[in-house]
Amino acid sequence: MRFGVNYTPSEGWFHHWLDFDLDSVRADLDAVAALGLDHIRVFPLWPYFQPNRTLIRPRAVEQLVALADAAAERGLDVHVDGLQGHLSSFDFLPAWTRTWHRRNLFTDPDVTEGQAAYLRTLAAALADRPGFLGMTVGNEVNQFAAGPHPDPDRITADEAERWLRRMLAACAEGAPGRLHLHASYDAAWYQDDQPFTPGHSARLGDLTAVHSWVFNGTAQRHGRTSVPAEHHAAYLVELSKAWAGEPYRPVWLQEVGAPAPLVPAEHAAAFAEATIRNALDCPDLWGITWWCSHDVSRDLADFPQLEYGLGVFTNDRAPKDIARVLAEAARRPHASPAPRTTALAVPGDPGHRSRCAPGGPVFDAFFRLVADGARPTTVLDTRAADKDHLAARGITEVVTPDQVLPTPHGGTRS
Incomplete structure (x- = not known):
């Protein structure tokens, strides 16, 4: 457990x-x-590292390697995101993809060749570092492919898959045998017209990544201490398993945080403690990586207010209460959870994945089950009668959302 x-x-x-x-x-x-943590996730900014399509700055790559070496000296493994891409509400795209040079990020042959070369170069530079875990193609790159992005590079699901396979292959060419994956924000699981699908997340790459943020309507609808808010990360972990090709594919809770004001600063530690506890009850969880290490300085302008206070440390490196929660979780031994034997059927058609989003019938049914003491997982409705698949996952009961009736406790902390 990481x-x-x-x-x-x-x-x-x-x-x-x-x-x-x-x-x-x-x-x-x-x-x-x-704090006793064992890894960090690192973000080189793409335009700073590859300012021209045929220029990957050697000095920038050397600095990334120096950071990885410094982490290893402190017992910290490193996983590196390549195509940044998008961070904390800002887009970081090189000039050779925008305005006068506007080209589709996912289908233009020159752009994709440049991206592949960049990912391959970073991976190769880190390949011999013992603490290097692998590459994530980029941070939530799916947000560039559809609304609500103001200027999306629209593609089909087939084009998204071709792009992902090529980028993952580039990572593997640079650093064979490492953990290489891709990461989407939750539109991949919740938005009907998002071309990056749940199947892409759960079947491509060496493990599945989920990013859990309760500002997606969960906390607004239910409150910070509700069952849906405190179990949202666990829900995404279990939701991902419906689309996985293998019964025990590992899932990485790669991003999760306590966003103010929905989770006020004085309640962040309690929210983190509940979120971590509930996620640890998910079988096949690879690890939990909290967002983020240090606060954003108030000297920097124009960030959304919630971004400034998400760190487990202040800008002067003082630990907050949430740091204690992470340290205690890292120190405790963690037994493997028992299988989740009750599965909620979810639509196999990604054009209906909004049923799984906050306010949707799958979402509401899942948390009614949780509130009533169940430990549900999910299964595609197209696999709900597949006895071999169910047995491989330890599932003994399948229910549909309309079978999960409201109860006096549903949707609130029991």
């Missing part, structure tokens, strides 16, 4: 790559390692 943080530098945020200070990075990582 516990880590998404590394947000205390000085300069991700713009620190422009003024890279290894001593500052080391001080940040000292604080992370002192």
Whole structure:
């Protein structure tokens, strides 16, 4: 069981790559390692590393390797996201893909060749580092492919799959045998017209990544102490299993955080404790990586307010109460959870995945089951009668959303 943080530098945020200070990075990582965590997720900013399609800056790559080495010296493994892409409401796309050079990020042959070369280069530079876990293609790159992005590069689901397979192959060419995956924000699970589908997330790459944020309507509808809010991360972990090709495919809770004001700062630790406890009750969970390590400095302008206070450390590296929660979770032994024997049937057609979103019948039924003491998982409606599939997953009962009736306890903490 892995516990880590998404590394947000205390000085300069991700713009620190422009003024890279290894001593500052080391001080940040000292604080992370002192919690007893075992890994960080790292974000090179794509335009800073590949400002021209045929220029991948050697000095930037050297700095990424130096960061990985500094982490290893402190007992921290490193997983690297390549195509940033999108972070904390800002897009980071190189000029050779925008405005006068506007080309589709996912289908233009020159762009995709440049992307593949970039991912291959980063992976190869890190391949011999013992603490290097692998590559994530990019952070929530699916947000560029559909609304609500204001200027999407629209593609079909087949085009999304071809792009993902090529990018994952590039990572594997650079660093064979490492954990390579891709990461979508929750539109992949909830939005009917999102071309990056649940099947892509659950079947492509070496493990499934889910990103859990309760500002998606969950906390607004139900409140921060509700069953849906405190079990939302566990829900996404279990929802992903409906589409997995293998019964025991590992799932990484790669991003999860406590966003204010929906989760006020004084309640962040309690929210984290509940979220982690409930996620740990999911079989086949690979790890939990909290967003994020350090707060965004108030000296930096124009971030959404919730982004400034998500760190487990302040800007001067002082631990918050949430740091204690992570440290305690990392120290405790964790037994493998028992199989979840009750499965809720979910639509196999990705054109109906909004039924799984907050306010949808699958979402509501899942949390009614949880509130009444069940430990549900999910299964595609197209597999609900497949006895071999159910047996392989330890499922003994399948229910549909309309069979899960409201109860006096449904939707609130029991």
